[in-house]
Each structure stands twice: as C-alpha cells, then as structure tokens.
C-alpha cells in the first residue's frame with residue numbers, strides 16, 4: 134500500500150459533518166426509517182443522479198463499491214438497495230461512520246480521502262459525492278481513488294465547480310476547482326473522463342422524497358436552533374446554495390475510468 138497524506142479537518146468541518154451527523158441520525162430515529170434515505174443523501178440529494186451513477190459504474194451483486202466521504206451513508210445505501218452491490222464507506226468523522234452503521238447497518242471506516250485505509254485495487258468502483266471541494270489536497274484524493282480501484286474500474290464524482298474567479302467564491306474550508314483545473318487533476322491522477330452531466334440536468338427529487346428530507350432538516354433545526362454549531366453548519370450549507378443560485382458555482386456529476 135502506497136498511501137498519501139491525511140488532510141487536516143478543521144473544527145468547523147467537524148461540527149458541520151460530525152456533530153450534525155449524530156443529530157440527523159437521532160432525528161431519523163425519531164421520525165422513522167422512511168426518512169432515512171432522503172435525509173442521508175447529503176451531497177447530491179438527487180435520486181436520479183444516483184441512479185445514473187449506478188448504471189454508469191455497472192454496479193451489481195458481486196461487485197464492490199467504495200464511497201469516500203460517505204457521510205451518514207445515504208448514497209451507499211441507495212446503491213446497495215438499487216443494485217445489490219457490496220458497499221464500503223470511508224469518512225473522517227467518527228460520528229458520521231457511527232450514524233451510517235446505526236441508520237443503515239453499513240460498514241464504515243474512519244479514514245481520510247488523502248490517505249485511504251485500504252489496499253491497492255481492492256474495489257471495482259468508487260464514488261465521492263460533494264466531497265472534493267471540501268479538501269485542501271484534491272489531487273491527492275483523486276490519486277487515492279485511482280489507487281484503490283482496479284484498472285478499468287469506474288469512479289463517480291459530484292463536484293461543485295467554480296464558474297467565476299476564485300476570490301468571488303471564497304468560503305472557509307472549501308475550494309471549488311474550475312472545470313479546466315478539474316480536468317487536469319483527473320488526467321494527472323490517470324483517470325479518463327467518460328461522461329459528465331450538470332447536476333441541474335437531473336430531475337428534481339419527487340415531492341415525497343423532498344418532504345421527508347425537509348422533515349428531518351426541520352426536526353434537527355427545532356432541537357438545535359440555538360446551538361452555535363448548528364448555526365455555523367447552516368451558514369456553510371446556505372453559502373453553497375447561494376453560490377449555485379447566483380451561477381457562480383455549479384454541481385457536475387461525472388464518471389471516469391481508471392487507466
């Protein structure tokens with residue numbers, strides 16, 4: 134195993150992705166399991182995009198998918214349910230790993246995208262959704278994805294790319310790459326781009342899915358509204374939404390193949 138270097142996770146990120154993971158899991162337990170998938174798909178929030186990725190990566194029983202930056206496990210649970218693929222999860226937040234286990238019974242390793250605790254070429258496919266732009270060393274994370282997936286295997290990414298100058302989309306703990314930079318990083322990591330789609334080109338989730346996700350969000354807000362950790366996480370979430378609404382950043386869903 135020739136691993137890269139772990140990337141620093143700031144205190145704000147621990148709050149945004151760690152503490153809130155436990156709160157979301159608590160809320161899903163309060164409201165019932167029908168809320169689990171919609172509330173736990175925190176990167177794309179789009180079942181249509183996940184369905185497309187499952188097809189593109191040819192996920193099926195007997196194959197292994199790795200989810201890097203898996204959060205509380207929604208996308209991995211979706212893939213397992215839709216395709217029967219075996220899934221492994223990695224996230225640096227112990228609370229997120231515990232939540233994925235608690236909500237979906239999914240195996241989750243505490244680990245870092247830049248230094249995955251996994252053998253070379255042990256997976257048929259991997260995805261990392263809404264994670265890359267939170268990383269300080271994005272090339273290292275892409276190189277690690279290429280290392281742990283077999284040659285010819287598929288990798289799916291949801292990345293928020295920058296459509297404006299870097300200083301206009303400055304946000305602590307985030308660095309949105311421009312499309313050109315992302316393409317260069319993929320190439321340097323020996324990943325061949327296969328297909329790409331704008332996130333907004335996928336259909337919006339149906340009303341039931343959105344309502345269940347919103348119920349969990351509202352429930353967490355009701356319980357933690359006055360907690361500065363909730364307020365800070367909410368500001369981060371809204372900042373990305375505002376960049377997208379203003380056309381400064383856009384979500385791109387893409388697949389590539391390991392050379």
Ligand SMILES: C[S@@+](CC[C@H](N)C(=O)[O-])C[C@H]1O[C@@H](n2cnc3c(N)ncnc32)[C@H](O)[C@@H]1O
Nearest residue numbers: 150174175176177202203204245246262263264
């Ligand atoms: C926006 S959430 C997306 C979660 C999940 N991929 C999804 O789509 O629901 C970003 C995730 O990236 C994880 N993350 C942050 N820094 C990371 C790192 N250095 N390595 C791996 N994952 C990281 C966070 O803990 C969080 O779970």
